[in-house]
Amino acid sequence: MSNRPYVRPMAPSWYMQEGRYVRYMVREVTCLFIALHALVLIVGAFRLSQGPEAFNGYLQALWGPAGILLGLVLLVTTVIHSCTWFNLTPKAMPLWIGDKKAPGWIVVAAHYGGWAVVSLVILVLVGSL
Amino acid sequence: MGERQITLEVMRYRPETDTEPVFQTYAVPCQEEWVVLDALNYVKDNLDRSLSFRWSCHMAVCGSCAMVVNGTPMLSCKAFLRDLPDTIQVEPLRNFPIERDLVVVLDDFMEKLRSVKPYIVPKEAPATPDGTFRQSTKQLKMFKPFAMCINCLACYSVCPQYGLNEGFAGPAALALAHRYNADSRDVGRKAREDVVASNVGIWECTFVGACSEVCPKDVDPAAAIQQTKIASTVDYFTDLILPGRKVKGGPGKAAGGKA
Amino acid sequence: MEVIETDVAIVGAGGAGLSAAIAVAERDPNLKIALLSKVYPMRSHTCAAEGGAAGVAKDEDSLDKHFDDTVSGGDWLCDQDAVEWFVERAPKELARIERWGCPWSRDADGKVAVRPFGGMKIERTWYAADKTGFHILHTLFQTSLQFPSIKRYDEYYSTDLIAADGRCQGVMAIEMRSGQLKTFAAKTVIIATGGAGRVFPFTTNGAIKTGDGMAMAYRAGVPLKDMEFVQYHPTGLPGTGILMTEGCRGEGGILVNKDGYRYLQDYGLGPPDPWPRKKAMELGPRDMLSQAFWHEQQKGRTIQSASYGDVVHLDMRHLGQALIDERLPFVRDLARSYLGVDMVTDPVPVRPVVHYTMGGIHMENLVETPLKGLYAAGECACVSINGSNRLGSNSLTECLVFGREAGQRAAEQIGSLGAVNDTLVKERAEASRQALADLHMRPHSGESVSGIRREMHDTMESGAGIYRTADSLAQTCTDMANLRDRFNRVALEDKSAVYNTDLIQALELQSMVEIAETMAHSATKRTESRGSHQRLDFAQRDDEVFLKHSLATYNGQAAPTIDYRDVVITKSQPAARVYGGDV
16 A cells, blocks of 8 residues: 555543543542542541540541541542432433333432432431431 | 635645645635535635545435544534634544545444444344334334444544554444344344453443534444443343353453443 | 456445345355445445335235336336336345344334335335435445455445456456555446436535446446436425435425415326325425426416525424424434424425436346446446336335345356456556546646536536426537537646545546436437426427437447337336326
């Protein structure tokens, strides 16, 4: 072949170049904060196993300025991560009612509903302790 | 009919003389109701015979004329000037080698399409007097949206996974695999999994979702791929629990992937 | 020059070409198949067909009724033995691609649904919503991918047949990505390149429909048959020529003039009620509907649109959004995008538009040309089942039925044809190379591809349109001779090799100029009105003289010679075409 196709390389910063890629990266990167949140909880459980004093120290750290800041960051990123994934669920799990495909918002709403129910149960459990 | 002056900046690449693509600017007197393809044809017929691009039907069904218009891949025959500013930048589809000007090399896609076995693997011949299968409305709706792909390849142009990993089968090919998997007349899912559920298939997709956003035919390849992932995962675990059921060409690294 | 040896070379990879390729591969997997197309298969214009494909499906329908509708629709210019053969195979081929996965629309019981089309006694048009051609094309293309013996040569532009020793021995083609001319030495060649609607300015046809295959056969000495018959589809969008499928009327859409009057009742298609009614009013044949528009225009009863000239209204509002979205979603989107009109709430402006060439390569025995080893199928071929006006939805079926037959016939006859003659092939290849080199070297002269194309469009529209006269045709014949001469001085502005579309467009223009000339001359000689060929100076059908096919034979730089050949009549004697009434 006498031709010479030109291959345009992908820029290393490709994920910064379009809004849709930035949104995608935000969704993906926030999963690290979910991991971090899990780690914080695991540390809490570990401290609890070391006795009341250790656990109180852990709680105090969480209520310090840095702890509160961390908590806020974790809350925001966890919400972003959860919501972006919830909003994608109709694509992965289409719902059929009879021979009609149900509108996507029903699937999304079901996820939010499930989330609300689980949160409520936990709150009730915590409150009754 | 109103006339409107458009500045068309077209990416040129002439492999016999250019070392890399450059933009060339044309001043095009356009009619208000024109599409970008009309402006390109004006250039071809009146300003520059050397500009090369593909087109045919001018009714958004042959899939020839997809190109990147002001940063977004679209069918140039359905890119209306009324929706665009006075300066319009046109490039070839991204993530494909440029053959010349707006013409890209499609060999890779054509091979990938073949690799996913996009044809009916029949269970058995229909036992009806007219020799056709019966299909309910729902059975038709299950696959029809994924059969609307015109292979324009706008989806590959925005898929970063395809850009980063040449081996990736990509949105359109995987959507077509799903189209046949979801067809009640077909039993070829296992046969397709060799490629579809391999390390160049669905598990390379990280659900960026850009493919579905730019698809001019609302095919939703992202949905097709996620649904295939779920089916493939279910297969994997069923095979694990019921080993007797194992069929050739299992889902490979199914469970290791990200859903 | 690279020589590619093959058993069957198929030029064109649309509905007919793919059907042929699959048929060869199924019949004998050892035969080498070269499938050439100037575009990727899925770009072929089959994809633009909307409304459906005809084949008897209902219990109350019959092959005879399909035959009658086809023959009367064609104004008795169809070869009836071929039509009988065709209608019998139609349902089988449509069922075959159902099994291959075509997403046909269905009835509630899961059977394939059918809709009525113009000129049909009973509904027999199988459809996949309003993208039938698209689905047929992709089903065929994707099905073809499982056959290793089909070797595709995508984006190869075929320039010449290799005709030598009384036989077709291959085809020459330019590999567009490299610009190299290659020789396909083939024992058999099947042409499936589609029609030539692009010789007219206002057409539903895509840019690729330039009649290259017809022109190749013509230059190789095979006559072009019935070229004067060009079908106008009555409902195209003004401006773009985008097709509003006949399915719009099949589902119940009506046509009205500027007074909101269903004008078709004035042209032998009424009475208007009850509606919908088969073979009447808006479900009359395409030629008569397009001609009725012309008469309304003469009477000043069309709607004057500032931007698009004269139109009538295709009104589908009474169908309701649910039905439109289920069965006509594509055309709804097209009208909305390209015209800004939503057919759910507003009538759609439409006008007649060049749609189909009934004429084509002369077929002697369904799929065989007079040149041994050369076959053809689809719109480029004139079998003739379409006569002087094709029945809507017969063309997709024609691609499947005759495409398959061409493949089978080629595979069957290949053994008796023997090897190609290498020396002769080389000689022809050299001649093609020289002609191409000459085109490349031609000095600038002021003649341009776009200029000659524009003038060809103008003269074909003004002189050889819906209605023709001796004077208008004489002018067009003169213009075309002139343009053919001037084409010899067109110089390429782009001299490069890789994907040179200046070169391809020049070669396409050469095909179109040759074909346009056969249309104008065949139309001049046919001093009668029949089907789509309407002469203001000879308003009647003349079966005494013209129950005949015209054959245009290539004469180099001189005008084509026009001869005639009898139409095959088996069971339907020519009669008056009757539509409307209380059918």
